[in-house]
Amino acid sequence: MGVAYSVGEVDHLYTFFVQWSPNIYMQGSKKHRKPRHFRKKNPNDSVAAGKEVAAINTLRGKPVSNLNSAANWEIITVKQTKRRLSLCSLEDSEADEQEFQEVGNTLPVLSDHSQLIDDHHLKTLVAHLPQRTQSYKWYLVYSTAIHGSSLKTLYRNMAGLDSPVLLVIKDMHKKVFGAFSSDPFRISKYCYGTGETFLFTFSPDFQQYKWSGENSYFVSGDLESLQIGGGGGGFALWLDADLYHGASFSCPTFHNPTLSTHQDFIVQDVEVWTLKN
Structure with missing residues (x-):
């Protein structure tokens, strides 16, 4: 041999x-x-x-x-x-x-100015995105500052999309965190997404929490809430129908700590970007 x-x-x-x-x-x-x-x-x-x-x-x-x-x-x-x-x-x-x-020093092209993430945040995020998406242009799909606070509007703005999305949240304590989802957010009876999905936080330094492989509870949602990660009695990220109350718990999907300042938090702003070639 x-x-x-x-x-x-x-x-x-x-x-x-x-x-x-x-x-x-x-x-x-x-x-x-x-x-x-x-x-x-x-x-x-x-x-x-x-x-x-x-x-x-x-x-x-x-x-x-x-x-x-x-x-x-x-x-x-x-x-x-x-x-x-x-x-x-x-x-x-x-x-x-x-x-x-070189990848980390490259700023993505944005369709609009972000209210939540600066150039440093953008460079860091790009370097940690799946390689296939690192050169994609970012399009602002939803923003509470522009579209108001409504989960229904968030779903409606993503109808027909077939590209990954980036959820960015800022809580009332100015902490910035969120999730990258391989699939756009939608109402679904079952969980969806792939192992490319991950969580991140910028407070105080950037941390990324990738899929642990323990379960496939990536994303699910209905008219009452949006959920990311789960399986341990709580969601890694949870947002209510008004995008006002949120929660973050450690979960087996990502082995993440609480991303927000407290497990239950008040949302200040939300942005969702879709990444397209």
Whole structure:
């Protein structure tokens, strides 16, 4: 059975065989002393090393050259090898961090000005959205400042939508929190949504609470209330028909703490944004 190697493993194997093959100690004069950590030379070592390097070069997409030539080998210490591998890992980490920062420094295009989230909030949220939605434009679907406080209006404004939505709430203690839903809010007898759904809070620092996998009580709603998360005797987020009273409890769906200042809170403002390509 063959052995599958990842790109990182292939690079590390390549470094090992190129830098430490016993073949390099059979070149040159007898003045070259063998390091103490190498065993006695075996005539088959050079052949085996050549085959290994050839196989790894093939995996890396490099042409197989004259592997027995002394020009193909380099003598370095164990310390140097570890340092080079550490530098490679550092470069990979820095590249990943730079990519994350580039995403995090990108502001989404908004159809309207938000009353609840500033540029810092927007940058942070974009970096934590599902990757497929990070370049989407944000359209304001509902706002209590514009449409009044009515769950019916919220549902009506989302009728016909087929795109994810972002719910943002500010309570009377100025705490900002909410949820990303993979599906637009609607009246439904059963729960709906996918594992992309998550909770967030900005007080005092940004925290994200992803799906725990314990249940699928993502979103449900009727004319009396909107509920997000559940299964533990309380909802992660609950809003009444007037979008005036709310509640937030820890629940198995997201393993979240209370998002608001208190478990029962008074709503100051609500915004719902839909994200479209």
